[in-house]
Amino acid sequence: MxxxxxxxxxxxxxxxxxxxxxxxxxxxxxxxxxxxxxxxxxxxxxxxxxxxxxxxxxxxxxxxxxxxxxxxxxxxxxxxxxxxxxxxxxxEAALPDTGDIEADLKTVMFATVDELNDPRYDRTMRALSIEIAHDADLAALYAERLNRPMRELKKRRLRAAQEAGQLAADLDLDVAVDLLWSPLLVRWLHREGPLTHEYAAALVETALGGMRP
Amino acid sequence: MxxxxxxxxxxxxxxxxxxxxxxxxxxxxxxxxxxxxxxxxxxxxxxxxxxxxxxxxxxxxxxxxxxxxxxxxxxxxxxxxxxxxxxxxxxEAALPDTGDIEADLKTVMFATVDELNDPRYDRTMRALSIEIAHDADLAALYAERLNRPMRELKKRRLRAAQEAGQLAADLDLDVAVDLLWSPLLVRWLHREGPLTHEYAAALVETALGGMRP
Structure with missing residues (x-):
């Protein structure tokens, strides 16, 4: 044997x-x-x-x-x-869970910022993003193979925070994922400004706390 | 004369x-x-x-x-x-100002949703977005000619709401613009899901109120 x-x-x-x-x-x-x-x-x-x-x-x-x-x-x-x-x-992968959703989101988003600022990743991801934008079949494949599993990872961490009472019980987790990550992606894809940890931190804080006084 | x-x-x-x-x-x-x-x-x-x-x-x-x-x-x-x-x-253009920032943002974002769902606009904007993504010079032109003036319009309306006490006094208006509009752009560009008024309304409500309980 x-x-x-x-x-x-x-x-x-x-x-x-x-x-x-x-x-x-x-x-x-x-x-x-x-x-x-x-x-x-x-x-x-x-x-x-x-x-x-x-x-x-x-x-x-x-x-x-x-x-x-x-x-x-x-x-x-x-x-x-x-x-x-x-x-x-x-x-098997999971987002960090230290029990502090704000700190954990910053950890993850800082890593995303570093990835997007890595020239090797930048060129590959840009090539893929461009193809996805004008090829509907590839977009469907991307949605199923890459976006959905990554989104599930993010939602799992947000759900844990929801269960811990750190996020609103009626929060739409898909909307939450979009609010947090889409601004990073657009700023990177359209080169609208420097992609920094400071910017990512401001996104996390504003998305969590809201725009109202 | x-x-x-x-x-x-x-x-x-x-x-x-x-x-x-x-x-x-x-x-x-x-x-x-x-x-x-x-x-x-x-x-x-x-x-x-x-x-x-x-x-x-x-x-x-x-x-x-x-x-x-x-x-x-x-x-x-x-x-x-x-x-x-x-x-x-x-x-000369301006975002609507009825004195109710939530209602006005929904009006504007619904119009953006309708534009992105318009096949004529979709094809043209997609062609431009793709070129912007891989041409840094065009991205700079886009940032100056289209993104900056449109962003200023949006910030002007948000600033009025800030002065009226409807938005936090220390809110970073660029971050606020990104939180509101970037998710629409990504969902459209990557065809991640249907682009509806309901989705736009959820974005506005969550961005304004925040993700916390």
Whole structure:
């Protein structure tokens, strides 16, 4: 039985290595050539795997890139193999919960600011955002694969704060997520001004406290 | 004196007609062919004016398109001729002020929702948004010509509410504008969900009242 498990563990390890190589290659290539010129062939060549290895796990280049984003964002490449495409890593990921919703939101939003200010992430995310804006099918894929799981993570933390009495019981958590994160995204995408921790902190404080006196 | 004023008024009227024709042509063409293929030649041909007429008033196709957006948004083509490029119409425009900031914000945001749901506006604005996202120079032009004047209009209304004691005295008005409008823009640009008056109303109410209990 031990003999049977060892090779299987070796396969899983190799799968995880390949998977991580594919996602890293996709992320880097998207930054270099843009989404339109990104190809499964190019990703396979850079990752040093066969095209069939990629097609076994992902249906399209968009699906690969979304998982690459999930890996970059959550720091996890998924559980390797299996084709669930990073779903597990999001299931396991969570926003920090120190019991102080304001402090935790600032921690997370500061990390988002740092990500958007990272040139490598900036180019890749900008390429993807542009494609999403004019390709309705890709937008649907993005909504399902990347936006929804990330949104669920955020809502889970907000729900815990709601249950702890730190947020209004009747707060619409989708509206809350949008209020907090959309201004960051617009300021970044339209380059409307510097994206700083100070700005993120002001967003969190104003969204939590409201605009009224 | 009357004889001298009549031809001059005629010229002004013709200028205004040409100006409106150019802006309408730019707006429609952008929706049809996208920003990248939009050209001064194409706009001139559709508007029935010479290229020189356009260059007399605007330095670039981006500048024409921004004024076309201002006309669409404020309903004013500017004061005709003169080359100020629609600046006057924004100066004169104002957000509604009935004395009730919540009701007035809803009125304005409902109008924004209706605009974004208008297929003609959707295509043109999407073309422009995409170009802004990957062209830093155009982003700077957008920030100066379209975003800043529109933002000033919004801040003026918020400042009046602040002075009337309806908004916090220490509220950062730029943060407030972002909290209110950015979620609409992101939901539209990334097609994250239906853009409805109900959603806009929830945004206004949550931004004003805050997320806390």
């Amino acid at each position: 031990t003999d049977q498990r060892r090779p299987s563990a070796g396969v899983a390890r190799r799968s995880e290595t390949s998977r991580r190589a594919v996602l890293t290659a996709a992320f880097e290539l998207a930054a270099e050539v843009g989404y339109a010129k990104l190809s499964i062939e190019g990703i396979a060549a850079r990752a040093g795997v066969g095209k069939q290895t990629i097609y076994r796990w992902w249906p399209s280049k968009g699906a690969v890139l979304f998982d690459a984003f999930l890996m970059f964002t959550t720091g996890e490449p998924g559980e390797g193999g299996g084709g669930e495409g990073g779903g597990e890593s999001v299931e | 009357t004889d001298q004023r009549r031809p001059s008024a005629g010229v002004a009227r013709r200028s205004e007609t040409s100006r409106r024709a150019v802006l309408t042509a730019a707006f429609e063409l952008a929706a049809e062919v996208g920003y990248a293929k939009l050209s001064i030649e194409g706009i001139a041909a559709r508007a029935g004016v010479g290229k020189q007429t356009i260059y007399r008033w605007w330095p670039s196709k981006g500048a024409v398109l921004f004024d076309a957006f201002l006309m669409f948004t404020t309903g004013e083509p500017g004061e005709g001729g003169g080359g100020e490029g629609g600046g006057e119409s924004v100066e």
